[in-house]
Amino acid sequence: MKLPPLVIGDLKADIPIVQGGMGVGISRSKLAGAVAKCGAVGVISSVQIGFDEPDFETNTLEANARALRKHIRRAKEISPKGIIAINHMVAVNNYDVLAKVAVEEGIDLIISGAGIPMSLPAVVEGSNTKIAPIVSSAKAAKVICKMWDKKHDRIPDLVVVEGPNAGGHLGFSIEQLTGENNIDLGEIVQSVIEAVKPFEDKYKRKIPVICAGGIYTGEDIAKYIKLGAAGVQIATRFIATEECDAHIKYKQAFIDCKKEDIEIVVSPVGMPGRAIRNPFIEKIKKEKEPITKCYNCLKPCNPKNTPYCISNALINAVEGDIDNGLLFTGSNAYKIDKIVTVKELLDELVSECEAHLE
Numbered sequence: 001m002k003l004p005p006l007v008i009g010d011l012k013a014d015i016p017i018v019q020g021g022m023g024v025g026i027s028r029s030k031l032a033g034a035v036a037k038c039g040a041v042g043v044i045s046s047v048q049i050g051f052d053e054p055d056f057e058t059n060t061l062e063a064n065a066r067a068l069r070k071h072i073r074r075a076k077e078i079s080p081k082g083i084i085a086i087n088h089m090v091a092v093n094n095y096d097v098l099a100k101v102a103v104e105e106g107i108d109l110i111i112s113g114a115g116i117p118m119s120l121p122a123v124v125e126g127s128n129t130k131i132a133p134i135v136s137s138a139k140a141a142k143v144i145c146k147m148w149d150k151k152h153d154r155i156p157d158l159v160v161v162e163g164p165n166a167g168g169h170l171g172f173s174i175e176q177l178t179g180e181n182n183i184d185l186g187e188i189v190q191s192v193i194e195a196v197k198p199f200e201d202k203y204k205r206k207i208p209v210i211c212a213g214g215i216y217t218g219e220d221i222a223k224y225i226k227l228g229a230a231g232v233q234i235a236t237r238f239i240a241t242e243e244c245d246a247h248i249k250y251k252q253a254f255i256d257c258k259k260e261d262i263e264i265v266v267s268p269v270g271m272p273g274r275a276i277r278n279p280f281i282e283k284i285k286k287e288k289e290p291i292t293k294c295y296n297c298l299k300p301c302n303p304k305n306t307p308y309c310i311s312n313a314l315i316n317a318v319e320g321d322i323d324n325g326l327l328f329t330g331s332n333a334y335k336i337d338k339i340v341t342v343k344e345l346l347d348e349l350v351s352e353c354e355a356h357l358e
């Protein structure tokens with residue numbers, strides 16, 4: 001059976017796969033543009049996107065705003081007809097300022113997690129930009145729909161459900177992630193689909209629900225589509241692509257990593273994250289890293305007591321200093337064994353998925 005497209009309001013992605021946003025700098029214009037060009041949804045990560053601008057150290061906000069504009073334009077040049085989104089974390093300082101820059105650049109969609117994106121409907125008001133919260137429970141989906149409905153007469157255009165096997169920051173406790181208590185992504189997706197139904201009925205339009213976290217094969221995608229998901233979000237697999245914006249040493253670390261190298265770490269955001277074990281992780285377990293400069297990047301981070309500077313750690317990683325960087329990953333990175341093109345990856349996922357939808 002042919003894969004159904006992902007319809008987000010008046011946007012249509014022929015391939016119902018959203019490439020997960022990956023910060024810092026892992027998914028910028030090259031990756032997002034290539035994904036969109038193939039018919040899936042390409043996502044630029046906004047967090048500290050200006051890390052390689054000449055004035056990043058002294059003029060961080062402006063450097064980030066300029067780089068965000070540049071990468072949205074470049075991605076659209078690569079794929080003029082494709083769907084380009086940004087992943088914009090609620091936990092970042094200057095959330096509204098940077099979201100407005102993306103709206104001015106005509107971004108198609110803003111996907112927002114790591115908190116509840118309360119101000120997002122107001123930021124996009126009057127534009128054609130679609131908005132999608134990332135949630136890890138039906139309760140969070142309901143709270144967001146209720147608040148957006150009450151305060152802004154608006155509902156999400158898409159909901160992303162992130163499960164416990166995702167990369168980056170995770171919306172679960174360390175106990176939930178490391179204990180026996182197996183959390184099932186399929187069950188969460190189905191409960192989110194139920195939770196948004198009253199809002200679909202009220203607004204007489206569909207809220208597509210997609211899911212993310214540990215999705216690796218086309219068979220995995222077919223499983224969630226059969227459970228009612230409108231598509232999936234996949235991040236880790238896109239790291240081992242030619243077009244991924246990270247340094248080659250970063251990509252190689254994913255090819256080299258083994259199952260036992262993947263662990264749960266604590267991030268200065270106050271949320272757990274999943275990463276590849278390396279000398280950096282071993283070091284921060286033993287001692288705090290002194291903060292020499294604070295970029296004021298994340299609202300929940302206090303430079304006085306943070307175990308390390310997450311901006312520094314993620315910038316080191318994307319630039320290829322992988323022993324001194326933080327390598328966020330989904331749970332399935334150890335299965336990656338080679339670098340392919342985005343088109344090869346998507347072709348493989350689509351044909352496997354279609355075979356399993358028969």
Ligand SMILES: Cc1cc2nc3c(=O)[nH]c(=O)nc-3n(C[C@H](O)[C@H](O)[C@H](O)COP(=O)(O)O)c2cc1C
Nearest residue numbers: 020021022023166167168213214234235236328330
């Ligand atoms: C290296 C890396 C960086 C990430 N950065 C972000 C981010 O900045 N914001 C965010 O909302 N999610 C982030 N994520 C989560 C992904 O967007 C995605 O939802 C998740 O990793 C999906 O699971 P998968 O990697 O197993 O496919 C990141 C994931 C990875 C692997």
